[in-house]
Amino acid sequence: MSEQTITPIHDHLIRGHDYLAQRPEFALIGRLETIQQLTAILTRRHANNILLVGSGGVGCSALCLGLEERKSAQDAPYDLISKRFFWLDSDGLFTSGNPNTINDSFQKTLKTLARTPDSVLIIDDMRDFIEASRSNGASNLINALMRAVRKKDTQVIIESRDADLNVVLSAHSDMREYYTVLDLGEPAADELTEIVAQTARRRLEPFHKIRIADSAIAAALELTEKYRVRDMGLNRAQPERSLTLLDRALTSYRLRAHSKDPRIVTLEAELETLAQEDPSAARINELKANIQAISQSWQTRQHTIKKLFQELRSGEEGIRRLENELETQLIKEADDRQNAGADQEATNSTSAVNRFMLDTVNLDSDIITRIKQKMAQYEALVKEKKDEFEAQTKEINDQLELKQEQVLIEFSSISRIPVTKLTQDERKKLLHLDAQLAKRVYGQEVAVTKLANQVRVAKAGLQAPNKPQAAFLFLGPSGVGKTEIAKALTAELFDDENALLRFDMSEYMEKHAVAKLIGAPPGYEGYEAGGILTNELRKNPRRIILFDEIEKAHPDVFNVFLQILDDARLTDNRGLTVSFRDTIILMTTNIGTQHFLGESNFAVAEDLALADLEDVYRPEFLNRFNGRQNIVCFKTLGLSIIEMIATREISKLNEMVQATMPNLTIAMDTKALSAMCRDHYKPVNGARGITGYIEGVIKPEIANTVLFADQSSGTITIGYDEAERCAVMSLPDGQRVE
Template structure:
């Protein structure tokens, strides 16, 4: 079938040893049902890249061999289109000729099914070649029920594919293949891990597969290079981790590395009594393992050298053999006619036909065969030794996490924390990040724990953060992203000032059909489909158009919404803080003086103002207003803590260059007193502190080798910093 650029189902399956469909029972049954009915029995299967559409197609061929396979499926003759081969011809006439041959085969083959693996690539190639009439011809065959067609389409390409022919929606059934999850995903991933075990000849701990699923499910918002859908994403992480593990294990065996780490622990200062004797035993074990591994390495290197020399020798002899055979052919061609007797000519003809060769050629062939046998035997010995090494290896969950840490940049210690530990550490993590809002953090901490560990409702966790600017509302959202999902990159912020018009709702869920950007989907829905584990911050919600609130109500009520393409998007693992400046004037009046408000009074006044600004049903979605929180205005002690933290961060960053900033407490307090404004909160402070860092940058650029202390003061009159540098080679006067 190669000449017709059709690949039979049996040939496709032959390239996938030990193929087996794992999971996907419902989807496979749905596919079989579509293919066996009378109307609209061609199918367009769409889904994200890596979700397993090709696997589902191969499963049709595999199912035919089952003893209990329905004869409706057994009768199907499956053909895969070799798109790359076809358009590799580079000649439109040749391409059209081949398509005619393909259509003829499909037409005369009963129950034929044509499978196209990347439909948009085919359509683009036809369009660029001016051959779109081929799509019309194929669709006509489908309408006439002369063949069936199975189109594989990436989810993002579906709209473009449907646009290319008006009959696609009438004569093809659309089938959406979503990512597997839960037990089904684990079953598929464990089966895929067996293939990796065979390829690498290293065992994989089932816990490593679960860790890979966990990592690739929770951290999809990161630029990790793991962009495909599940289960491909899990397999890719396992593959990358195993490749790195094997390289390291074949240079330093894991057991040897563990022993060396144990020796370092036993010989460190403060080691417990009796450590010396244990250290001696560990040293002896290290020596034994090093000697054993050196012996393995010597054998492997010897086999490798022999393999290389054998292959070089074979290549050299094969070149000689080709030369001799060419010379022999040339001799027969150049021999003058009639020179040889009739008997000799007959003998030469019979000899060549029977494979007779000259003694030199026979000797070379014999030598090649002997060397090839030695190379094959050497390869077997090499595999025996590597198997002895690999049999001691086990790819574990920690190795998966270490690999993901390298890819994502997230510290491995954070990745190794389970959800319970993260929840236990949540309050402390938030308090280290946000100052002056202790009761707010208590409330947020309690709400998150109940949401994660209490009765789940499959709805997002909403908050409405009220108060003045610069008091920590956005910082709490960032802290939640880092504490729950290990990085503040898991925060997606939507400035509602950009959603003030009626049609701005399309930015969130996508444009309606016929409008620009329809195929792209919505910014919010795409984000949650790609990464359901995130903190979604709706900033200054009071600025949003009323239609935005309808979307919001739908999400808070049901935990889901549909985008413009009709795809369901789940929000059950999303934290949804919203911020508003409503209540800011009341929060700023909180104090103990005459005419001041208590925090409780300010909260009640804020609720009154919120009722004027928002619909009652919207406010009730925040856990019956339980999660409507008024932030405190920041007092001077809090501002001083924030400035001190910023200075500490500068010192931590420049410590490696032996540069330190010294900001005396009295000067720091004076700076805060003269520059802090409750109306803008702490928002302006980092920018002012940047001026101090600018002094360091200027100094180190002028004198890269400089080390010393930057003494900072504050001039209340000019409201500017004063500074002086003290090199480390002299003391301050």
């Protein structure tokens, strides 16, 4: 039954079984525990109305449909079977735009519900309902709805996005008293896999007419769980993210496969590999012959399909043309009969029986008969061509199957993450994590090893329950790699260092600053928006979070830290709880910096810095870092480490230049680099001093040379004048700067 054939019974209500009949492909998978929760709430005596809250795509609407579907289950309790669910046709209710008409219609709706025993009204987007009521001058609809709830005329289930929760709750003062808020989270891993697999095969396979392999479903789940992209379709909650990725991958794969035979792609790849390895191999000629034969067959089939499509469209156009002719002829003949009957009545030349026969007998004329015969011929032709067209396309589609490779290609094109990174073995990546971190963070072996080990423990599922995956507090001077290690870890685990969620705690120095993290109290500006931290975690619970320079934060902020580090959960100002169990928490502080700069013995400096830390922070806070085992002191960088960093920065500069001018190279000899580092490195500035010198002095000189040199080829040598304490550029032989 199509949606167009279903109309509200009256007063803008749609019966539950009719609403479900509009969606014949619907089946609720999993979520049995949540359905039982909803049923229990509806069976209560008090607060038996439901405010269902969740992120877009998490399945609020599906759960309401699931309640109606659950009524037909053999083990459904009678308490649920007796409920009569009605969906409100909000669009129809507000169509007129007339406040009086809207109010009258809604009052009739509520009377219908009051006359129906055990009625349950479902409003699928409460914020839209509220805004439509106010914009149409019918704000009293909210009061009328709440009055019906108080009088127990009906029960109500309303759906709301979590971002709109405060708008809904503030719509009426009694909302919290009469409604139970049910916060719907994403399905658990096993349940999510089942939902995505069954839904994809029930909805996507029939639509695209292409099979979906288990490997493709597993890849879609893994990618959408691990990565978050800004694409609107892939920024929703699960299972919607995975289904959207599969739909897009099927579309791209389908278009590629329908423009070129997939077998040719495989054979061409094999031919290219073989030609590089053994150009004289006999298999090469065989592959070329196979490619040519398949290409000819493919072109013939494509020509046949296109011809069938043109004939099909031509037949459909013929039917439409004949339908217009038939309608015109029927109107003409009806007018002729009416005029003839009027003339006969005027002359009284026809008996009453003849006039009755003239009015009631409607035999087709010869013209109408011929038109109908032609239409029947066209319809038979269209059916024949359509069957042939579908047979040809089915023969192609039956050879296709969406696999992991196609899903990876599609996600790579969306996220801009190379396929090679997406296909990296996660276990190997974790095994070599410390080595990869050490490539970016020099001279901090203890911090790198501890962090990598803790991440491996978490990924192995051995972390403490209801705790973050890892929590570290980094101490040390500025510029020694505390922030850099957070970026490096994010890049390794998520292939994008911009995925790091960073909070500069200098922005949280005031007492009220905690409201920025979890949301403002009721009645204050920004209450509806929620908190920055909690909102981000609701969108994506798998994050690396850096709280930078925590000593600058107001003491009240540390109460939030205590809850995150202890329970791995936080409740925002709206009453919604977010989990930090899948997060890695990193904090940095400059407390004790003076000891690392003034003490040559690192162990002594470490003890002094930790003593300062104990003077500033409460023991219960410090103990949250794995019993203080994860409080890590960073060493002051030696000159040899600074030279390694400078070498890396010069290499990056060289890559930037060659990206735009491939024939130009930047070079700096070891002696000049050592002299530059010796003159411009100060421990108090850390690595930032030397990187700042390269950014502020060397880069502008290189830019001037590149822009104004006669030619852009050869090697630009960076020298260093120790007497003047400055870098000197040497152009390739024979070149000069104008």
